[in-house]
Amino acid sequence: MTTPISMSRKPAITIDDLSMQYGDATVLDSVSCDIPAGQWVSIVGPSGCGKSTLLRCVAGLTNPTTGMVQLGGEQPAFVFQDPTLLPWRSAADNIQLPLELEEQSTENRSDRILQVAKLVGLDATDINKYPRELSGGMRMRVSIARALVMKPNALLLDEPFAALDEILRQQLNQELLHIWQTQQMTVLFVTHNVTEAVYLSQRVLVLNANGTVGGDVAIDLPIDRVPAIRNTPPFLEKTAAVTRILQEGL
Amino acid sequence: MKTKPPISVVLYPILFLLLLLAVWQAADWIWKIPRILLPSPWEIITISIQRMDDLLSATLITAQAALAGFALALAIGTTFGLLFSVSKIARRGVYPYMIFLQTVPIVAIAPLIIIWFGGGMASIVVIVTVISLFPIVTNVTTGLRSVDTGLLDLMTLYRAAPHQVLFKVRLPQAIPYLVTGAKISSGLTIVGAVIGEYMAGHGIDEQGLGYYIFMSSQNFQTEVLFASIFLSSLLGVTMVTAVAVISRTLLARWTFQLEQ
Structure with missing residues (x-):
């Protein structure tokens, strides 16, 4: 339910x-x-x-x-047709980009990243990978997680x-x-x-x-x-x- | 998946070189070609061994000049690239002169550089910088200006400040372009260093390969000339290979972008 x-x-x-x-x-x-x-x-x-x-x-x-x-x-928040990930950043670093741009405190940041990653079906191993190491579906999950990270x-x-x-x-x-x-x-x-x-x-x-x-x-x-x-x-x-x-x- | 290059890629050029040296040596034995015109491979090897210390020291000095000029070209080229990417006025006003500078033969500019910076290492480094600057400026400018519009939209959505766009998107995205420019320039640095030493490497304590090329040609020491030419080429290949290896490591993260 x-x-x-x-x-x-x-x-x-x-x-x-x-x-x-x-x-x-x-x-x-x-x-x-x-x-x-x-x-x-x-x-x-x-x-x-x-x-x-x-x-x-x-x-x-x-x-x-x-x-x-x-x-x-x-x-x-916006999710584009393409995942628009920064290829030189890991999935976790891509997810936290909006937090960095807002210059939010780094405290609890990793907890928040894990939280949204879990919400979109990514685990701790996935988020340490670079976009090139992820499938198309996984990249899109990272993109959605990035959109959700700012609540x-x-x-x-x-x-x-x-x-x-x-x-x-x-x-x-x-x-x-x-x-x-x-x-x-x-x-x-x-x-x-x-x-x-x-x-x-x-x-x-x-x-x-x-x-x-x-x-x-x-x-x-x-x-x-x-x-x-x-x-x-x-x-x-x-x-x-x-x-x-x-x-x-x- | 990466496939290993076939052994023929390495083996065939080596076999061809050995064949060429054999024919060359045989021609020398048969026709007794004067050493001043074309020394035999054996004579070149002999003189190289006899003067190994001098030639190795000259190679190191040339390498130092090339590296110093290359570092300067990277710093200056990136700065100009940054300037051209943010300022249309600078790009339109200065860039044509960069192209002009590139079209003037370096041997024509070198005397002017020597007048301004004096004979010796300073002039040689400046000559290396001038010859290797243009590919870096062009590539960095292109890299900074050809940012994925999706990424720029993303930065707009999150109201990123201009410095955030520069450091988080534009500069990292320009790195593959900088590396391409550096690869092209790395080969030119040895050309610049040898020309610099040829023209400005006299009267100083430490002489590079360009000086040896100049002196051996003046004194008809053709075997030393050949040894110096060979070492210059080897240095150029080493430089290009080193930059290619470093860039491959550096660009590992960018593979996804390059695939796209």
């Missing part, structure tokens, strides 16, 4: 009429969305519809042409499992769900995979090819997600609903 998520209705992330243009090309067009604290929202859409751009705007890595993003809490209130994930095989992807989905449930974070998750989006989320935001919002589908499935749920009629209905909106927005 997993811990129920405490959800405040106060938005953790507010995206207000956000548009983004690169030259003449409109990438995002008047996107608005409130994400309550503790909710997992996935963003799906065809390639080039601005999913990653939206996430970068939320993180403050890209300035929107118009509109704004309001964050209820501190700066959210963020919100986590932004930009297709973190896109390069992984299906079995590993499902395993990491399950682990990430567990982390979300135990850490009580707000999650904004970009993916191409509709099944993954429905399985992980409480809401799926569908972006059209022209950068507008095509739909906002509530996933009112039990909060304890187990792989078997993927074969149940309610799950398949939600997947079909999201797919339909995606096809209409092409």
Whole structure:
């Protein structure tokens, strides 16, 4: 039995009429969305519809042409599509990078690193290895551990499992769900995979090819997600609903 | 997985060298080639043994000059690379002159250096520095400027200060580039040291291989000339190999980045 998520209705992330243009090309067009604290929202859409751009705007890595993003809490943590690890640092040193940059006390640092490493399924031996010595899945775990080390209130994930095989992807989905449930974070998750989006989320935001919002589908499935749920009629209905909106927005 | 190089990689060049020496020696016996034109391998070996102390001492002096100039080139080159990576004005204003300096033959600049720094070790070291500086500047500048944008985004997310970006990302990421520059420069250092000693190595107590090359050519001691040339080449190979071995050890951590 997993811990129920405490959800405040106060938005953790507010995206207000956000548009983004690169030259003449409109990438995002008047996107608005409130994400309550503790909710997992996935963003799906065809390639080039601005999913990653939206996430970068939320993180403050890209300035929107118009509109704004309001964050209820501190700066959210970000997990990129690539693990973006510093190859000359061990996994442990990569995980502690945000603590170093914040110039936080070194006291209890190793405990914190071990704690987050354990949370993402890495042991003490793994974290002493260099990125080149780790598999793709392990590198991604290190990247997630680095994002979690600062105990963020919100986590932004930009297709973190896109390069992984299906079995590993499902395993990491399950682990990430567990982390979300135990850490009580707000999650904004970009993916191409509709099944993954429905399985992980409480809401799926569908972006059209022209950068507008095509739909906002509530996933009112039990909060304890187990792989078997993927074969149940309610799950398949939600997947079909999201797919339909995606096809209409092409 | 690393595969061991086949034995032919080492064996064939050695066999070829032995064949060449045999043909050379045989040609000397058959045609009695004057020593002043082309001494036989045996004569070169004999003179090398007779003057071993002098030649070894000269080799060490050349090596010292090369190492000192190389160290200076590394320090100055990295500093310029840093400057060019942070300042567009410096890069656009000074970099063209660096290229200009690189295109001028070192033998043309050497007399000027000797006028400014006097004959002797100081001028030789400066000549080595000038000849080996450019590859280091170019590579360090490229390394510092071609940082993975994902890593820069990461630093932006955590609101890293410019000095944190420099020391935690840019400089470590530039190390493979610095090593590449150092590898290219290491071979040039011996060229610079020999040219420096050839032109500025007179009238000092300790003479390097460049001086021996100069004096033996002036006195038609061709066998000493050959021995000096051989030792210069050996020194160059040693220098390049040493830098390659050090860089391989140093770059072990960077393998993932290089694979990417």
